[in-house]
Amino acid sequence: MARRISTTLLRPGMRLGRTLYDGHGRVLLRHGTLLRDAFIARLYPLFSFVYIDDEESHGIEVPETIPMELRLSVQNLISAEWQRIRSQASFERVTFERRFADKLRRNMKNLLDVLNNTTIIEEDLASLASHDNSTYVHSMNVTIYSLMIGSAMHLGDSTLIDLALGAILHDIGKLWIPLDVLNKPDRLSLDEFERMKRHTEIGHDILAQQIELSYAVANCALQHHERISGNGYPNGITGDDMHLFSKIIAVADVYDAMVMDRPYREGCAPGDVMEYLFSRVGVDFDLDVVSLFSRKVALYPVGTNVVLSDNTSGIVARLLPDLPSRPIVRLLADADGMPMEPTEVDLSQVLNLTITHSKGLAAMTVID
Numbered sequence: 001m002a003r004r005i006s007t008t009l010l011r012p013g014m015r016l017g018r019t020l021y022d023g024h025g026r027v028l029l030r031h032g033t034l035l036r037d038a039f040i041a042r043l044y045p046l047f048s049f050v051y052i053d054d055e056e057s058h059g060i061e062v063p064e065t066i067p068m069e070l071r072l073s074v075q076n077l078i079s080a081e082w083q084r085i086r087s088q089a090s091f092e093r094v095t096f097e098r099r100f101a102d103k104l105r106r107n108m109k110n111l112l113d114v115l116n117n118t119t120i121i122e123e124d125l126a127s128l129a130s131h132d133n134s135t136y137v138h139s140m141n142v143t144i145y146s147l148m149i150g151s152a153m154h155l156g157d158s159t160l161i162d163l164a165l166g167a168i169l170h171d172i173g174k175l176w177i178p179l180d181v182l183n184k185p186d187r188l189s190l191d192e193f194e195r196m197k198r199h200t201e202i203g204h205d206i207l208a209q210q211i212e213l214s215y216a217v218a219n220c221a222l223q224h225h226e227r228i229s230g231n232g233y234p235n236g237i238t239g240d241d242m243h244l245f246s247k248i249i250a251v252a253d254v255y256d257a258m259v260m261d262r263p264y265r266e267g268c269a270p271g272d273v274m275e276y277l278f279s280r281v282g283v284d285f286d287l288d289v290v291s292l293f294s295r296k297v298a299l300y301p302v303g304t305n306v307v308l309s310d311n312t313s314g315i316v317a318r319l320l321p322d323l324p325s326r327p328i329v330r331l332l333a334d335a336d337g338m339p340m341e342p343t344e345v346d347l348s349q350v351l352n353l354t355i356t357h358s359k360g361l362a363a364m365t366v367i368d
């Protein structure tokens with residue numbers, strides 16, 4: 001029972017539609033909490049959007065692709081290890097804690113088990129990120145998307161586990177990039193960009209030293225910013241020389257980064273990002289990877305605000321497994337933007353209507 005609205009539109013008395021966690025995986029506010037001014041003030045700096053539960057969204061369930069306990073188990077494991085290795089003076093001799101790789105592998109296996117029963121990601125995974133946990137949520141989302149693509153390619157389980165390890169650790173080299181460069185909202189200077197690029201080689205060097213990990217995992221850190229036509233970094237190799245894992249992680253990484261909200265900008269709509277990925281096929285990305293990915297992730301996740309071609313607007317209520325691009329939409333506002341009696345329209349049946357915009361339109365569907 002939820003829909004997504006901008007944090008700026010939260011009002012006392014609204015009910016939270018999804019539990020919110022802080023950067024350490026601790027519950028900030030539980031699903032069902034009635035919001036008060038003090039709560040809203042706490043949420044505002046951390047989240048750009050949250051799910052609320054109201055009469056208009058009654059009965060709409062935002063699916064939970066990955067059980068939160070599993071997500072938090074991975075997040076806590078990684079954040080503890082990151083903290084530990086960040087304190088080590090140099091990346092040239094980093095050693096993981098003795099059981100870290102084993103524990104991570106077990107978690108990746110559990111993740112794969114869940115995803116083996118998932119045909120399409122129906123929720124907006126990027127919406128789980130707050131401004132203080134976005135790194136962990138992003139790594140996890142990249143891993144989920146990579147596994148969805150890899151299993152659509154019928155890779156075997158042990159290959160998929162290596163792909164998952166490569167995806168979850170792909171940005172480990174960023175631990176050695178100064179935070180002011182990492183979090184800079186503006187364009188990086190040439191010098192800063194050169195420093196940023198180094199995270200690929202640093203990550204590779206760290207992972208290649210870990211005897212518990214296969215070299216394919218280290219290679220993901222090295223190659224995930226390489227691009228098919230050779231215009232990526234650090235080595236400018238082309239698609240022929242890129243490992244399949246890197247082609248997969250490159251797509252998953254760019255998709256999640258573009259969809260995710262940042263403190264300084266709202267994330268792009270999933271459908272728009274998918275269009276962008278297709279437009280860069282053969283230049284940046286591999287055709288098979290992008291095509292398979294486009295069938296595994298909902299362009300209009302459940303709970304998303306949408307505007308239809310007749311200017312009516314509402315929220316995505318349900319997805320149809322065979323036709324996820326034409327969901328069932330609960331209309332809440334008429335063509336003039338005036339509130340209307342909630343009515344559901346099944347876009348798989350009503351073919352003369354299309355979705356023209358999604359996301360970022362919260363103001364149009366909030367009825368005070």
Ligand SMILES: [Fe+2]
Nearest residue numbers: 170171224225
């Ligand atoms: Fe990266």
